[in-house]
Amino acid sequence: RKADIECQLVVLGAGPGGYTAAFRAADLGLDVVLIERYAQLGGVCLNVGCIPSKALLHAAEVIEEAKHAADYGVSFGAAKIDLDKLRAHKDKVVGQLTGGLAGMAKARKVRTVTGKGQFVSANEIEIETAEGKKLLRFGQCIIAAGSQPVKLPGFPWDDARVMDSTDALLLADIPKQLLVVGGGIIGLEMACVYSALGSTVTVVEFMPQLMPGTDPDLVKPLADLLKKRGVAVHLATKVAKVEAKKDALHASFEGDKAPANTKYDRVLVSVGRSPNGGKIGAENAGVQVSDRGFIAVDRQMRTNVPHIFAIGDLIGQPMLAHKATHEGKLAAEVAAGEKREWVARVIPSVAYTNPEVAWVGVTETEAKAKGLAVGVAKFPWAASGRAIGLGRTEGFTKLIFDEASHRIIGGGIVGVHAGDLITEVALAIEMGCEAGDIGHTIHPHPTLSESVGMAAEVFEGSITDLY
Ligand code: FAD
Numbered sequence: 001r002k003a004d005i006e007c008q009l010v011v012l013g014a015g016p017g018g019y020t021a022a023f024r025a026a027d028l029g030l031d032v033v034l035i036e037r038y039a040q041l042g043g044v045c046l047n048v049g050c051i052p053s054k055a056l057l058h059a060a061e062v063i064e065e066a067k068h069a070a071d072y073g074v075s076f077g078a079a080k081i082d083l084d085k086l087r088a089h090k091d092k093v094v095g096q097l098t099g100g101l102a103g104m105a106k107a108r109k110v111r112t113v114t115g116k117g118q119f120v121s122a123n124e125i126e127i128e129t130a131e132g133k134k135l136l137r138f139g140q141c142i143i144a145a146g147s148q149p150v151k152l153p154g155f156p157w158d159d160a161r162v163m164d165s166t167d168a169l170l171l172a173d174i175p176k177q178l179l180v181v182g183g184g185i186i187g188l189e190m191a192c193v194y195s196a197l198g199s200t201v202t203v204v205e206f207m208p209q210l211m212p213g214t215d216p217d218l219v220k221p222l223a224d225l226l227k228k229r230g231v232a233v234h235l236a237t238k239v240a241k242v243e244a245k246k247d248a249l250h251a252s253f254e255g256d257k258a259p260a261n262t263k264y265d266r267v268l269v270s271v272g273r274s275p276n277g278g279k280i281g282a283e284n285a286g287v288q289v290s291d292r293g294f295i296a297v298d299r300q301m302r303t304n305v306p307h308i309f310a311i312g313d314l315i316g317q318p319m320l321a322h323k324a325t326h327e328g329k330l331a332a333e334v335a336a337g338e339k340r341e342w343v344a345r346v347i348p349s350v351a352y353t354n355p356e357v358a359w360v361g362v363t364e365t366e367a368k369a370k371g372l373a374v375g376v377a378k379f380p381w382a383a384s385g386r387a388i389g390l391g392r393t394e395g396f397t398k399l400i401f402d403e404a405s406h407r408i409i410g411g412g413i414v415g416v417h418a419g420d421l422i423t424e425v426a427l428a429i430e431m432g433c434e435a436g437d438i439g440h441t442i443h444p445h446p447t448l449s450e451s452v453g454m455a456a457e458v459f460e461g462s463i464t465d466l467y
Helices: 016-026 043-048 050-072 083-107 164-170 185-197 216-226 322-334 364-369 385-390 418-430 433-442 450-460
Strands: 005-012 033-034 110-112 118-120 125-130 132-143 147-149 177-181 198-205 230-235 237-246 250-256 268-271 274-275 309-312 349-351 356-363 374-380 398-400 408-415
Touching: 005 016, 005 268, 016 033, 016 043, 016 083, 016 132, 016 216, 016 322, 033 132, 033 147, 043 083, 043 164, 043 398, 043 433, 050 083, 050 185, 050 250, 110 125, 118 450, 125 147, 132 322, 164 185, 164 268, 164 349, 177 185, 177 237, 185 198, 185 349, 216 230, 216 398, 216 408, 250 268, 250 408, 268 364, 309 322, 356 418, 364 374, 364 398, 364 408, 374 450, 408 418, 408 450, 418 433
Parallel strands: 005 033, 005 132, 033 110, 132 309, 177 198, 177 268, 198 230
Antiparallel strands: 118 125, 125 132, 147 274, 237 250, 349 356, 356 408, 374 398, 398 408
């Protein structure tokens, strides 16, 4: 069969992994086709993930800050929400970024094809486009098909009041009573948004801690503030059933700490994401996919089929945009013949909640579990001039050092802008910094970034009187 499209490199999926790979490969001189089933490029992150959620979180932050300002004598009165305008703002932010991508693809002569792609052989993908099926023949391929929300079975998904994260970001209305099933990053970010907009939010988490896997001390200031704002958090509780009735969604729970309220106007299910590896006909290309839908790769992002690479959410945790982009760039460079491999030591994680929670490298919990000989240094923001000025002293900065070498191996920050602050810690780990290197670096005063330098000095013993 004659191919409708031929190219040196095809990228399947135009999320942060895919578009980065396509652009880098084109910059390196390859003839690239980018396949995306949706008309807008950008994948989950730009369309229904990182970007719209952060636009809404900013609005939520302004509302909370305005309330908080009353404490220092500046009162604004109750927030008036024009939902149509807020939604339009979020859509404009998304449109600006996805439109920019289309321009960048064009400038690089990356051919984009809108349609769903499926492998039919190790060198062919069939694309279902609006104009019918098209056969594409490629020399090399980068699979970047991403992930999708886990749809818990037994929930009445055909009822529009039951939402996944994509639905929640549509901002259809502000439910009076919102149940969030799953207290991970996405659930808590949306809890912050809807709570600020005026919903009464109940979060139910199956595990005994919010954001399971994160150091408990980092999560506590967030949990405390959520409680203060009236967000009810129920840990070690299972949502057994949700029934769609006319008056409301009726939920039943299992566990001693179950919510008393059983009627909700909307339910957001945010219990994780599953990779799309099993949905692209990978078997026709001979690419191995795990039962859960993940595709294994080597340090050059090659699958078991050497001319086919895979990147992003579908190759494993953490499912984060900045991991996908780095992998995309690497795969493109290898495909273009460069001798490269994955060398990143750490990948930072951030919950853009209010306050933000960020961590990178070895966590304290992990260090304890593995019996690592570490020193942990904490700098409480109650001792930070900037945090006091902001009225946000609930935060702290924690650094984890190898006890013998004094090299930094991990860190966690909770507080406003923690996500921006964690980058310094990531850089320090990548560069193999010792506590002294960080402590001796002059941080500008008064900034929250000083807390990183101070924590290192706490470890070195040059600051002792913090409490
Ligand atoms: P994706 O972004 O999932 O893109 C894959 C693309 O492939 C999609 O566009 C899909 O339509 C397309 N595709 C799939 N199958 C086919 C096919 N057969 N044919 C054609 N096209 C196909 N990460 C962060 O780092 N920071 C954040 O703040 C953050 N916030 C998030 C908030 C929410 C609500 C959600 C849901 C996620 C968030 N994430 C965040 C995660 C982030 O969105 C993902 O890690 C990232 O998008 C993964 O990129 P990717 O390129 O692997 O895949």
